[in-house]
Amino acid sequence: MLNGRHLIDIKDFSKQELNEIFDLADQIVKNPEDFSHCCDGKILATLFYEPSTRTRLSFETAMLRLGGKVIGFSEPNSTSVSKGENIADTIRIIGCYADVVAMRHPKEGAPKVASIYSKIPVINAGDGGHQHPTQTLTDLLTIRSIKGSLSNLKIGCCGDLKFGRTVHSFIKAMSMYENNSFTLISPRELKVPEYIKRELDKNNVVYKETKKLEEVIGELDILYMTRVQKERFFNEEEYIRLKDSYILDKLKMQEAPERMIVLHPLPRVNEIACEVDDDPRACYFKQAQYGVYAREALIMKLLGLEL
Numbered sequence: 001m002l003n004g005r006h007l008i009d010i011k012d013f014s015k016q017e018l019n020e021i022f023d024l025a026d027q028i029v030k031n032p033e034d035f036s037h038c039c040d041g042k043i044l045a046t047l048f049y050e051p052s053t054r055t056r057l058s059f060e061t062a063m064l065r066l067g068g069k070v071i072g073f074s075e076p077n078s079t080s081v082s083k084g085e086n087i088a089d090t091i092r093i094i095g096c097y098a099d100v101v102a103m104r105h106p107k108e109g110a111p112k113v114a115s116i117y118s119k120i121p122v123i124n125a126g127d128g129g130h131q132h133p134t135q136t137l138t139d140l141l142t143i144r145s146i147k148g149s150l151s152n153l154k155i156g157c158c159g160d161l162k163f164g165r166t167v168h169s170f171i172k173a174m175s176m177y178e179n180n181s182f183t184l185i186s187p188r189e190l191k192v193p194e195y196i197k198r199e200l201d202k203n204n205v206v207y208k209e210t211k212k213l214e215e216v217i218g219e220l221d222i223l224y225m226t227r228v229q230k231e232r233f234f235n236e237e238e239y240i241r242l243k244d245s246y247i248l249d250k251l252k253m254q255e256a257p258e259r260m261i262v263l264h265p266l267p268r269v270n271e272i273a274c275e276v277d278d279d280p281r282a283c284y285f286k287q288a289q290y291g292v293y294a295r296e297a298l299i300m301k302l303l304g305l306e307l
């Protein structure tokens with residue numbers, strides 16, 4: 001039962017609950033008009049303390065497509081945060097105005113704190129370099145729709161695996177499904193955090209780490225590319241040195257199997273050359289479209305709404 005729950009970490013939901021969200025999203029994909037009044041009278045608050053294009057606008061689109069309304073901010077300096085109001089007080093107030101809230105914050109754990117003080121469901125829309133569970137709903141819905149299954153997949157995650165919050169939630173979620181294995185491709189400085197690896201070990205998930213994309217691309221079913229997260233670096237020189245560690249181009253795609261799909265949470269900078277966009281295996285724009293359906297399904301479930 002997801003009614004009234006928070007989504008802070010993708011593992012807050014069981015595999016069965018995730019599958020229920022994807023089943024509902026499939027129904028919305030097939031007949032979007034049928035759902036256009038499901039959220040009549042409901043309000044979503046989007047509290048974005050950090051920049052966003054896809055997450056905020058897809059949440060807002062999702063609520064509007066369900067017949068609900070949206071309030072919120074994308075510029076915290078225009079709110080009482082700039083006067084020193086804390087998260088606990090802000091969320092108590094938002095709970096008087098809205099039915100569900102999506103929060104993005106540069107500090108790891110901020111949405112978790114909000115959830116402790118909130119009387120309405122809080123959705124983590126990205127907290128620092130930690131987690132991004134609704135991107136993961138988007139990613140898994142995309143894979144399920146295109147590959148037909150979330151199991152038995154050889155998954156490559158490439159780029160900034162240290163600061164890339166999308167990849168942390170993605171690895172956690174995909175390791176819940178049977179017989180998936182991971183190839184973690186990054187420079188030494190941007191390796192996946194130990195707490196993610198400990199979780200893989202605990203669940204006996206097979207993984208290996210490498211620096212060389214070209215040596216492993218031929219083995220993969222899914223290549224999940226990520227941007228080097230400039231905003232999380234303390235040292236600009238270090239960012240400049242690492243930012244172009246990987247550039248997926250047509251030449252590298254020639255080494256990839258026909259079955260391999262390329263995902264990317266976006267925004268991209270240089271890590272996927274634009275010449276790859278026309279390759280039928282490039283699924284990252286389709287992935288962004290699935291984000292609306294995934295968020296529509298999530299909102300309905302957290303509000304306990306049915307068709």
Ligand code: CP
Pocket residue numbers: 051052053054055056126135265266267
């Ligand atoms: N994927 C993602 O989180 O994109 P935005 O930063 O544009 O929301």
